[in-house]
Amino acid sequence: VNIEIINTGSxxxxxxxxxxHQQWLCRQFADHGYTVNRQVAVDDSGPAIQQAVREAMAHxxxxxVTGGLGATSDDRTRQLIAQLLGRxxxxxxxxxxxxxxxxxxxxxxxxxxxRVQAQVPGGxxxxxxxxxxxxxxxLDLPPRAGANRPGLLAMLPGPPRELRPMFASxxxxxxxxxxxxxEPFVCHTLRTTGLGESQVEEKIAEPLRALTExxxxxxxxxxxxxxxxxxxxxxANAQRLVDEAQRLARERLGDVVFGAEEELLEAVVVRLLAxxxxxxxxxxxxxxxxxxxxxxxxPGASAVLLAGLVTYSNEAKQxxxxxxxxxxAAHGAVSEPVAREMAEGARAHTGADFxxxxxxxxGPSGGSAEKPVGTVFLxxxxxxxxxxxxxxxxWERETFKYVTSQQALNLLRRRLTPSERxxxxxxx
Amino acid sequence: VNIEIINTGSxxxxxxxxxxHQQWLCRQFADHGYTVNRQVAVDDSGPAIQQAVREAMAHxxxxxVTGGLGATSDDRTRQLIAQLLGRxxxxxxxxxxxxxxxxxxxxxxxxxxxRVQAQVPGGxxxxxxxxxxxxxxxLDLPPRAGANRPGLLAMLPGPPRELRPMFASxxxxxxxxxxxxxEPFVCHTLRTTGLGESQVEEKIAEPLRALTExxxxxxxxxxxxxxxxxxxxxxANAQRLVDEAQRLARERLGDVVFGAEEELLEAVVVRLLAxxxxxxxxxxxxxxxxxxxxxxxxPGASAVLLAGLVTYSNEAKQxxxxxxxxxxAAHGAVSEPVAREMAEGARAHTGADFxxxxxxxxGPSGGSAEKPVGTVFLxxxxxxxxxxxxxxxxWERETFKYVTSQQALNLLRRRLTPSERxxxxxxx
Numbered sequence: 001v002n003i004e005i006i007n008t009g010s011x012x013x014x015x016x017x018x019x020x021h022q023q024w025l026c027r028q029f030a031d032h033g034y035t036v037n038r039q040v041a042v043d044d045s046g047p048a049i050q051q052a053v054r055e056a057m058a059h060x061x062x063x064x065v066t067g068g069l070g071a072t073s074d075d076r077t078r079q080l081i082a083q084l085l086g087r088x089x090x091x092x093x094x095x096x097x098x099x100x101x102x103x104x105x106x107x108x109x110x111x112x113x114x115r116v117q118a119q120v121p122g123g124x125x126x127x128x129x130x131x132x133x134x135x136x137x138x139l140d141l142p143p144r145a146g147a148n149r150p151g152l153l154a155m156l157p158g159p160p161r162e163l164r165p166m167f168a169s170x171x172x173x174x175x176x177x178x179x180x181x182x183e184p185f186v187c188h189t190l191r192t193t194g195l196g197e198s199q200v201e202e203k204i205a206e207p208l209r210a211l212t213e214x215x216x217x218x219x220x221x222x223x224x225x226x227x228x229x230x231x232x233x234x235x236a237n238a239q240r241l242v243d244e245a246q247r248l249a250r251e252r253l254g255d256v257v258f259g260a261e262e263e264l265l266e267a268v269v270v271r272l273l274a275x276x277x278x279x280x281x282x283x284x285x286x287x288x289x290x291x292x293x294x295x296x297x298x299p300g301a302s303a304v305l306l307a308g309l310v311t312y313s314n315e316a317k318q319x320x321x322x323x324x325x326x327x328x329a330a331h332g333a334v335s336e337p338v339a340r341e342m343a344e345g346a347r348a349h350t351g352a353d354f355x356x357x358x359x360x361x362x363g364p365s366g367g368s369a370e371k372p373v374g375t376v377f378l379x380x381x382x383x384x385x386x387x388x389x390x391x392x393x394x395w396e397r398e399t400f401k402y403v404t405s406q407q408a409l410n411l412l413r414r415r416l417t418p419s420e421r422x423x424x425x426x427x428x
Numbered sequence: 429v430n431i432e433i434i435n436t437g438s439x440x441x442x443x444x445x446x447x448x449h450q451q452w453l454c455r456q457f458a459d460h461g462y463t464v465n466r467q468v469a470v471d472d473s474g475p476a477i478q479q480a481v482r483e484a485m486a487h488x489x490x491x492x493v494t495g496g497l498g499a500t501s502d503d504r505t506r507q508l509i510a511q512l513l514g515r516x517x518x519x520x521x522x523x524x525x526x527x528x529x530x531x532x533x534x535x536x537x538x539x540x541x542x543r544v545q546a547q548v549p550g551g552x553x554x555x556x557x558x559x560x561x562x563x564x565x566x567l568d569l570p571p572r573a574g575a576n577r578p579g580l581l582a583m584l585p586g587p588p589r590e591l592r593p594m595f596a597s598x599x600x601x602x603x604x605x606x607x608x609x610x611e612p613f614v615c616h617t618l619r620t621t622g623l624g625e626s627q628v629e630e631k632i633a634e635p636l637r638a639l640t641e642x643x644x645x646x647x648x649x650x651x652x653x654x655x656x657x658x659x660x661x662x663x664a665n666a667q668r669l670v671d672e673a674q675r676l677a678r679e680r681l682g683d684v685v686f687g688a689e690e691e692l693l694e695a696v697v698v699r700l701l702a703x704x705x706x707x708x709x710x711x712x713x714x715x716x717x718x719x720x721x722x723x724x725x726x727p728g729a730s731a732v733l734l735a736g737l738v739t740y741s742n743e744a745k746q747x748x749x750x751x752x753x754x755x756x757a758a759h760g761a762v763s764e765p766v767a768r769e770m771a772e773g774a775r776a777h778t779g780a781d782f783x784x785x786x787x788x789x790x791g792p793s794g795g796s797a798e799k800p801v802g803t804v805f806l807x808x809x810x811x812x813x814x815x816x817x818x819x820x821x822x823w824e825r826e827t828f829k830y831v832t833s834q835q836a837l838n839l840l841r842r843r844l845t846p847s848e849r850x851x852x853x854x855x856x
Contacts, residue, residue, distance in 0.1 A: 012454065013454055013458075013463060013467070014455070014463070015450075015451045015458050016617065016656070017649065018446065018448065018451045019447060019450055020446065022447055023440075027442070030443050030444075037471075039468070041450065042467075072625055073646070074648065106822065107820065113626050113630070131823070131827075159650065161827055219442075282738070284717075288721055288729070288736070289717035289719070292720075293720075295716070296716025296718075296738070297826055297829070305738075307741065307744035307747075307748065309735070309736075309738070310710070310735060310738065311735055312724070312729070312734065312735065313735065315734070315778075316735035316778065319735075319778075320737070320777075350744065401721075
């Protein structure tokens, strides 16, 4: 199956927004054993969109078009494609009802203009939008020249929070059904933190060589504070190859592996705390609330997170965490003793089982020869002891914050994984 | 001039990396008055790259190809394009010298494989790589059908730190010279929060009609909690059209406009606080630290943010903010009286000039008939009074948090904008 993605939007061609759809959709297809052959971005003018769709129809079986389904004057995808395919638009009453209910639930008047979103090309399947008003649309296409089966064109709304669930719940099942893979395909991802990409590769490439020679594909994806390892295989042996690769990799990587597939580190931490019926408090300086933000993204966080104290100023560190002025004066706010007192103070003031503290220099200013920008001290206070860790994260501000939050969550995770309790960090 | 960008790389088509070249290059062109007509991404196989270049040559005057110029087996762009254009590769001795020097300066042996990067198609201009070994290449193209001047094809290396300076120093000057702009081009963006996309359009479309009929282009870009309005125009009147459009839009939208171009709401808030030499404290329940995180993403936040208190539990609300148990018992944690006491408590406990508080139900569970998921109370405590605001944000958890943080930052921003001080919110 030949797949093409067409992203529409003048904001793309003017470089105003990053095209995150391309990566997300390509990733979804790859994870299900399909390869996207081509992605095209064009502005939202009529000729550009119609030309892109016309060209795609010449070589692709499956065409995804994103954007331009809203209610403003620059949303023309629906109309342009209906025209190109000769399938006139007609109002769909179920979409009108959906839009009316959407605004009624929000106790807002329905702007008249939004009704244009109920215009549907003849014969289209309506994909109701669970997170917005613009429906997605799926249309059968005649077989392209040289193909022996009909094609499919799907239009999806531009906002990622609307597009993603719609793709997963409606488009992907249809694709799996209409374009079945001819051979088994297995894909599995292990998520690691604490090692760089080449360090991960060094640990597993050699032990897995027999499997890769037997058809296993190994892929690495490095992001700040994280390296994913992807195992894929096709054919009759696919499941066996991937299972064996995973087992070997987990053995070699140990607790550097924090999860699998889409599971986030913060979700692992919330799950482990909930399983142990334990609670945590946070004392954040340089991460500025990001650790709390990440934990509270996880449904159920309220059962395990008692409080997060973002203590940017020395005064706040003293008042809310009980850090001693002498400690601050003797060692400076960015120091191991202050990190320890922050963690111990957060634990004492909240009654949590654990407290995690971070203090560091995010930059761009504030560094010194002794403590350059990127210097971080982390501490974890437990019912029995306080552990501390020094790190150096010389990245720009937002990456610094993210990597530091990853290290803080990982410090707690390793403590929560019973078998790893002793090897977690060097106790201080 | 018709411009096309071709991004090559299997990692793009597998969704493993985000295509940041597209946005960066499109933005560079837009800022210099050019519009990119189309961007295409293909994998690094021969047929895909050659087909993309062949198609681009049929309609584009200027073609940029990124990636595939390195020394590994999947770097084939140079060879494929040389073949397609019938310009055989030959070794360029200046490139060999550059590569040798590159390794010599780093006191590393030159891997034999890197010498392939000195292979240059006949007649190509070599763009020496200041940050790596692979040179970029520029080739004159014959005029495409219907065009009266020669075209240009540039190949640029994939790593952004190599591509960006090479584009700016070598490709852009050549483009400005070979394809001089025939007419002025102006682009400006206003950023708004507080209204939906259709509401923004309702307010300005009609007043701007004379301008759009006169050649102004209006674009809308909706993100959670934000709508950008983009004004573009070409020709002798471009500046006047965009200036006039902006003036009218600002008049109609009032303080719904929070900034322009790339400025983020959190950056506006930090800037206004710094200008007024004022400070803020945060009391976050349902946003879980996101407001603090956003503010601390802004360099200089430490001068204006005294503390952020993430008080998920009732106990934390009492202990760190002084919320009274009676208020919690009488009204529940998600209520206007609790939001007010949180804001007043945060201000009193930190000595900040302002404190912002939010308490709400992020979901997915925890809602009731009276207070469904998405219910939020916000409060702003100032030196003279406390304002409160009820909102309903029935989105999934992360969008709920983001939109609520946007409302909280906006509540503060409107208070900090002197002319809007009275109309900001209904005082309680």
